[in-house]
Amino acid sequence: MIEVERLNKVFGSTPVIQDVAFTVEAGEILGFLGPNGAGKTTTMRILAGYLPATSGTARIAGYDVHEDSLAVRHRIGYLPENPPLYLDMTVEGFLYFVARLKGVAAGSLAEKVTSAIKRCNLTEKRKVLIRKLSKGYRQRVSIAQAIVHDPPAIILDEPTIGLDPRQIIEVRNLIKSLAGEHTIILSTHILPEVSMTCDRVAIISSGKVVATNTPENLRAQLESTSGYEMEVEGNPRKAQSMLENLRGVSSVEISPNGTQSGERAFIRIIPVPGAEPGHELAATLIDAGLGLYEMRRTRPTLEDVFLELTTTESAVTGEKQAMEE
Amino acid sequence: MRLIVSNIIAIFRKELQSYFASPLAYLVAAVFWLISGFFFVSILLGPDGIIQQVAQKEQMGVPSPPVDVAYRLLQFFLGVMGALVLFLLPILSMGLYAEERKRGTLELLATSPVTNWAVALGKLLGVVVFFTAMVIPLLIYEAIALSAANPPIDPGVPLLAHAGLILLAAAILSLGMFVSSLTDSSILAAILTFALVLFLWVTDLIASRVGGPLGEALAHLSLLSSYNNLVQGVLDTSSLVLFASYIFLGLFLTAQSIDSLRFTRR
Structure with missing residues (x-):
């Protein structure tokens, strides 16, 4: 469903992601895990067609995100890092607007908007101006925005950021309930999120994917170091x-x-x-x-796996740099 | 094609709604109505107003060609309106893209199945329709005043003049939209737009100083002279083409600038 091959992005002369490659099967949830600044958001933006890659290809549902950008945009829902909300609109008005923008047929507008509102538990807030909503509700509206047109692929950049623990659980359950019909890729720097929601994990560190596996296998991989x-x-x-x-x-x-x-x-x-x-x-x-x-x-937790993978990486590059000097 | 049209309509509706929900837009409209009303009354009835002038001339028995009060009123009034919108329109157009950039909603628009052109056109239509709504009350009191004119005036003239005002506004707003797409500060966008429009307003003054072929070319770019043609009731194709070109230029540059934004931004 989502295929990424040797993706590179260079800003100025700084490589932000290098040779990122992974695939997500249809109906799967892939967690894109990495520390802040590892290149998660950049990868998400390239997948959503917001940024062009410097080299490499990414395909969603068989369409290249850059060449067939419009075809891809029809098939994705995207939650950017900052919630893209119009504060002067009501929740319902905003979702109607997004649904129209995404090309939902006029006949099924009401049905899709209502279902997105229900799924994200926004029913009692649907007539409220987004300006008046708390951060948690705003985040839910942005998630509703990403799923309102029922896209086959959903890209979520840090979906649980800014939520309280109860809301986090709700959002995780929501994401899990979307799997199957939808293919989901979500980025996060929170480890339990990955082990709780994702079928597979790609760990990214300093712009490189250092491991792709199931959360269980990653843990087993380090079991030897228990x-x-x-x-x-x-x-x-x-x-x-x-x-x-x-x-x-x-x-x-x-x-x-x-x-x-x-x-x-x-x-x-x-x-x-x-x-x-x-x-x-x-x-x-x-x-x-x-x-x-x-x-x-x-026993190693996913944290240890994560730390080992991400810190060994930097230790190795650090040694390299020292040798070069 | 149908999809593009429905996209444009979606953007247009959202934009128009946001103007009707924005206190700033109401403030602009209020200032516009207040100042235009003031000028209308003083041009028509004030101590230096047209009616007084005519009456004085008749009293003093100065032999002068008969003055057509209705046409003079229209010309004067719409001339003032043209200058007034110069100050007010940059405030309406400043947020068109700058706000989207600041709020991060541009990322939503850029990752939706909409072309940059459709977004720009929808936005422009939204703000132009809002401005048209601002102009309508003017038409009402002008209609009341002009209905007293004897001989009755041809309704085509005031309609053309106001169409000219709206075309002028569309051109300014289109350029303002482009300026707004360059920055994420609304205030900066308003100031830059005002500077740009002021320059285009007075190009014929500059042109007369420059002279030669360059001056002649500059003179053709002037918003003011094209606007005046329409206000005087002259349906001049070159004026229409000029306004259409400015509108198109604004749309084109906006689409380009949003496109290039994706390549430069982190």
Whole structure:
């Protein structure tokens, strides 16, 4: 449904996105995840036909977003980063205007507008001027604006920004209910949003897509780095070599580094994938005469995946730059 | 084609509604009615008004060609109106695109299946129709005053004159719309539009100073001389073409400037 190939955008001499590529199957929700300034909005704008790409192609429903811009615009709903609202119009008036603009036939105008209003829970506000609405309601009106003409593809740039927790849940449910009939791509920098709403995630960092996968697989990918964390009293150096020699332990990390006895320290263990050295670890520590205060499994969250993917990327480029200098 | 027309109508309706909902537009209309009413009364009945002048001349027995009060009134009055709209129209046109740029709604328009031309045309129609609504009350009191004229005047003359006023307004608004598309500050758009229109207003003055072929070319660009032709009841094709050219130029430049905006903006 949405195919993006080697998309590049250069502003002046700064590349904003580089070789971005992904596909979204019909009926799927793709989360476009990245820190602020990673190029999410730029990618969304290119997909919506608002900005032309410097090179590369993007196709929606088989039409090139630049060559067949009008054909694409008929088939997309787009929520820009800033809600595009006319403050002097009522909610209903605005949605009628957008529906007409998007080419909805006069016969089905009322039906489509009513259904969008219902879907976005705006029924009681439909005669209210947009100027008088709170930020959360305005955001809902902008989402209604993106779905009012029932487009096959929906592009949402940060759909839950500025909403309170209850509204966020409502919007997420709304987005989920749209999947199936609609293909959705949504950008966000909020991780739980992706694991809760999206079928697949593309992680973008400094303008490059660093991973595309399902949220579950991304988490599983880092499962190997799950480990143990222990808080001990005493000098953990005594136990270090014993711990390292245990079967199933791949690395041992102690912090703070030079610990005096009588102070508490943290030991982090990364096990060999598949190994469960939990009880040997505890036994070893106690044999070494250390006081064990806390021991827990650390499981990677999507945050860790995200941080690892986005920070390794910058560390690598940082090294490159250092080498070049 | 049908789709484009319905798009234009959608934009037109939205634009017209927003004028009728805007306090600023009412303020402009109020100032327009107040000043035009004041001038109408003083031109007709004031101490230096046309009727007084004629009466004085008759009293003093100065032999003079008979004055056609009705035509003089129309000419004077619409001349003043032409100058008045020069100040007021930039205020109506300033927000046409500048507001859309500022509010981010341009992104909605640019990603909807509408061409830049259709948007520009719809907007221009909206503001021109609003201005026409401002002119209608003038027609009513002029009709009352002119109905007393003896011999009765040809209704074609005042109608042509007002059509001229609306054409003049459309030309100014079209150029103002282009200026508005260049910036996201409404005030800046209003000031620049005023400067541009003032320049076009007085080009025939400049032309007479410059002289030569350049001066002649400049003289043809003058809004004032074309407007005066129509006000005097002369249905001059070259005036119509000039106004149409300005309107088209404004639409064309607006469409181009919005198109190029997408290439330069971050």
